[in-house]
Structures are given as structure tokens and as C-alpha cells.
Amino acid sequence: MTLSDKNFAFVMHCGEMGSRWGFNRTIGQMCGLLIITKEPMTANEIADALSISRGNVSMGIKELQSWRLIKVHHIPGDRKEYYAPAGTIWDMANRVFEERKKREIDPTLSLLRDNLLEPANNDDEKFAQQQMHEIHDLLETVTKWSSELQRLSPEQLQSLMKLGSGIGKVLDFKDKILKK
């Protein structure tokens, strides 16, 4: 199967962006390809469509599985493995967030906490600790929020989207009521 121009452009774009989302170009392309392809694909089809080596595909698959972004299908009487996205677009985006949090934010929080537990030995360290404290709080807030968003039901999400620029207003309203 060969990609149409439009689909090819999309896959290549995923490659460019992929490197910014935590994996490399090829893996981004693989991910994009699997997303826009209706039927699950074999490793050879992927290698073919992207003009990359079979070995490279194998490594990419391993990586995408470690991100929990793809799953394996089997067809009875066929020994090949067929790969497809693991879930909806929203599911996949959530996975990427979760994994990145695990790989980037969690270790940072841990380092910051360790650092903040020890007493500051001088003014330089005192100032540094203040800054680290701010970073720590920011990261905690962000993660609390993102996990909150992930927990929402599709309907709540819908509702949230439609709220759009209104969240400020709802907050004001809430504050007004609580004061009474």
C-alpha cells in the first residue's frame, strides 16, 4: 500500500513533530502512519511505506509499545503481527502526557524535594532554595491539574470545552457566592 500525497505529508509532519514529543523522527512517522491507516499494519508494510529498514521498525515498535501507544493484532492462520493505535486520539494524547510526566516531571520533583529538605548553608543556597520551591509548587500544580483533566468523563470534557473563555467568570461567580 502506498500513501497518497496528502497522507504522506501528514506522516512526514508527524516525523518532524515526533522528535519534540519525546521520540525520534522515524517513530513519529510510524505513529502518524498507524493513526491514519484504517487497517492494522505489519512491520514489513510499515518499513515499506516509510522506506526504512526492518530492524528500525522493530525498534520503533518496541518504543511505541513502551509508551503504550500501539497494540498488536493477530489474524488467525497468519503468523505476522499487525500493529494498530492503542485507543482513540484522546487516549494516545493522555498516554504521551502520562509518560512524559513519569520521565520528566517526577524525577525533577524528586530532586527538588530532596534539595529542599536539606538546610541551606549560606545566602546563595537560601536564594536557590526559594526558586526551587517555586518550581516545585508550579510542577505540582500542573500535574495535579493534568491528572484532573484526564479523569473527566467525555461529557464533562465537552462541557468544559464549551465553557471556553468563561472559566474566569464561573470562578468570579463562585467567589461571590462563597462570600455570602
Place this chain on the structure above:
Amino acid sequence: MTLSDKNFAFVMHCGEMGSRWGFNRTIGQMCGLLIITKEPMTANEIADALSISRGNVSMGIKELQSWRLIKVHHIPGDRKEYYAPAGTIWDMANRVFEERKKREIDPTLSLLRDNLLEPANNDDEKFAQQQMHEIHDLLETVTKWSSELQRLSPEQLQSLMKLGSGIGKVLDFKDKILKK
């Protein structure tokens, strides 16, 4: 000036993480260093503290300026340039988000829109377009939301954070209000 062990560890960690946030290791280190250092630093001091070349610092500064993360200070009677973070931690995080949106999400949205405008020529393209449509909507929602959050006043943010068990409550609240 030489860094304490603890501060050095933090700076190195910023280096590791930096590469995941859009810049490279050295630039991450520079950013971390400037954040935990109370006084603005000269390019030579930075090169010294991180054991990197003067030229490298110059390039890093240019990059950090393009992200609007640092600003220049001048001391009367001194021709050197002194660098310091441009704003609070929250300001800096916002800048990184904005810049990444500009560099990653906006071009993707534009590609997706172009693609969705053209008619699908066959079933493969039709399916691909459906998927692209979902990605498009997801990205739009995310960007709308993040810009919304950035617009909130610090007090509103505070209020939002304290909501405890979450955004779900805000939604319930909004629904209650709308029904009346």
C-alpha cells in the same frame, strides 16, 4: 563564583531536562544557573560556572532570548552585559508554553486545516481525514484552554488550585448556575 554541590546538581538536572523542553543540554544548564543565581551574571561567569566555551554561551544566550526567557542588565560604567531570568518562574513557564505552541502546535493545526479543506479522493483518505479531524479538535481544545489559564489572574489561579477534588466541581457548579 563556584556552585555548591546541591546547586550544581540542580543545574545539571536542568541540563538533562532542558533537552526535553525544546532546547539542548547546555542551554538548559544556563537557564537553571540563571534561575538559582541571585545576581545577574556575565557571559564569562556563565562559561566559567558551566565549563563551556565563551562562544557556546553566546549562542545559548541568543537562543534563550529568542524564547524570551532572559533579559539583559547593564551596570553604569561597566561595558559587560549581565543576564538574568526575565520574570518569575510562572512567567518563564508560560513563555515556554507559548513558544512551543507557536513552533509545534500552530504549524500542525495549519497543516491539518489545509488537509481537511480538500475533498477526500477515496476511502483511505476519508478515514485519514476523520483521524486528522480528531487531532485537530484536540489541539484546538488544548490551546484554547492553555491560553485561558494564562489569562487568569494569580488570585483566580489560586482559587482554582484550591478547588481540591477538582475541576469536576467547577463544572457541576456551572451547570447548576445555568439551570437557574
Place this chain on the structure above:
DNA sequence: CATAGCTTTCATTATTTATTGAAACTTGAG
């Protein structure tokens, strides 16, 4: 307008990261 003191540039070099492809491995069927 010359110079000292600083910054930037960029060709070269070093380092890191990704890719290939052949060999090793796995597994189901006969």
C-alpha cells in the same frame, strides 16, 4: 578615529543519536 574591551560568528571538530542489515533468536506446523 583608534583602541580596549567586550560580543558574535562560523568553519572545524567532537559528540550524540539514529539507521542499517546480517546474524541470532522464536515459534508454530508438519
Place this chain on the structure above:
DNA sequence: CTCAAGTTTCAATAAATAATGAAAGCTATG
């Protein structure tokens, strides 16, 4: 057990990215 059809591994190589440092570029001051 052996083969065939597949998958994975990994040492070698290629490609991309980052760092250096010498030279060129600026600019405030005398």
C-alpha cells in the same frame, strides 16, 4: 525434531547536533 516464516538484537556506519576557539564585528571612550 526441523524447517520456514517471522521477529529481535547489536556491532558497524551514517547522519544530525552541539561545542570549540580563532577571527571578525561592535561600540563607548579618550
